[in-house]
Amino acid sequence: MLSKITPCLWFDDQGEAAANFYVSIFKDSKITDVSYYPESGHEIHRGREGKVLMVVFELEGQSFTALNGGPHFKFTEAISFQIECENQEEVDYYWEKLGEGGPVEAQQCGWVKDKFGLSWQVVPKRMIEMLNDPDKAKFQRAFEAMMQMKKLDIGELEKAFNGK
Template identity: 45%
Template sequence: MRKTNAHSRQIITPFLWFDSQAEEAAELYTSLFADSRITHLSHYSEEGREAHGQPVGKVMVAGFELAGQHFAGLNGGPAFKPTPAISLFVELDTEAEIHALWAGLSDGGSVLMPLGSYPWSTCYGWLNDRYGVSWQIMLRQQPGEGQTITPALMFTQGNYGRAADAIALYTGIFPGSATGPVQYRDAAEGEDAATVLFGRFTLFGQDFIIMDGPGSHGFSFTEGVSLMVSCETQAEIDRYWDQLTADGGQESQCGWLKDKFGVSWQITPTIMDRLMAPTDQAMADRLMNAMLKMKKLDVATLEAAARG
């Protein structure tokens, strides 16, 4: 991450849902970006098998870094798939870098907007890779500045016109937040006034992109891409959980929830790092068993499970 973050660690991690290709995808992505590596692999065990239904020994979560930023991929089966409602927006300094990345990600994928010149960029394209993960790739306006990869949220269908509300909600919940430049559509040109053409905001000092997507789209937000928030205390978990599930949000299992726009979040304590990258499989199994019984995660219960 090129941009200096006010926080010593990355708090929000983009979390990608795969059928069974998380490790393969991580290997591809880390081969295409500089300053990248697979950081850890966790595996399914017998514990919780009646719930997860996955073969023992199969990779559960692949953690990886791309351009110095943290990501995670889950082998969760076919229940959910990523959609372009949350894409990964990549800004690079040179067209040569863009063409190389485009070639690697487009192989076996599908093109949404061909790589070329557009009013907003001399070199831009949008694609879904072979795993269904959506990428926007653009020439950076100011070389050397900003995050390389930024989660981009597009509000479509019944969510169209709600991007500005989402900015207000998210920046009102999380520390280290700010609203960046936001460009609205022009009613004088026959467009929907007060809808976001393109905007930026920060949470915990991390950049996000947001837009309202007009027209007919066959997709919206799903669990296929979620945002995992790492919390130090139960008070943080309680606060984020309550605020994100308010006014029509939905609780789910194992620390997952949907906010009122349908965006999926995971609100997790840092102790769960021991499940994601276990050095003690017995402890990881106890954590898994405890987590499977919860909706909102309880730190004290998880710590007791870790101790055995």
């Protein structure tokens, strides 16, 4: 375990597929452990012996657990993961890869939902700087421009920020 706090993502039975999907997208990533349902406890967990129970994986140094816990719970936008991107190329990459197979109607203001229902915020570092600028008029223009976008466009955000 890399950190004291590890997000545990609850899936019906797609935890291994999701972990493989995420590891394929993020460069510094790997699956570190896979565990399987035992025979014991079936009356409680209802998992089939030998099926994947949990997958532990790392994305860019952050540890995650994917739990195949059944269909009881679904992801909502109340929890999302933010990816700080250095440039437009990085924004485009993560947006395209994470959004592949996900619902298009869930895309707004830099948020994209993946095919497993997990929400991601694909945010350029420059946007964060704009939102923290002490000039409230610049902040307001950048924020208004962001609210009109699906995928964030750094060039268009800069234009709005600078009043052009």
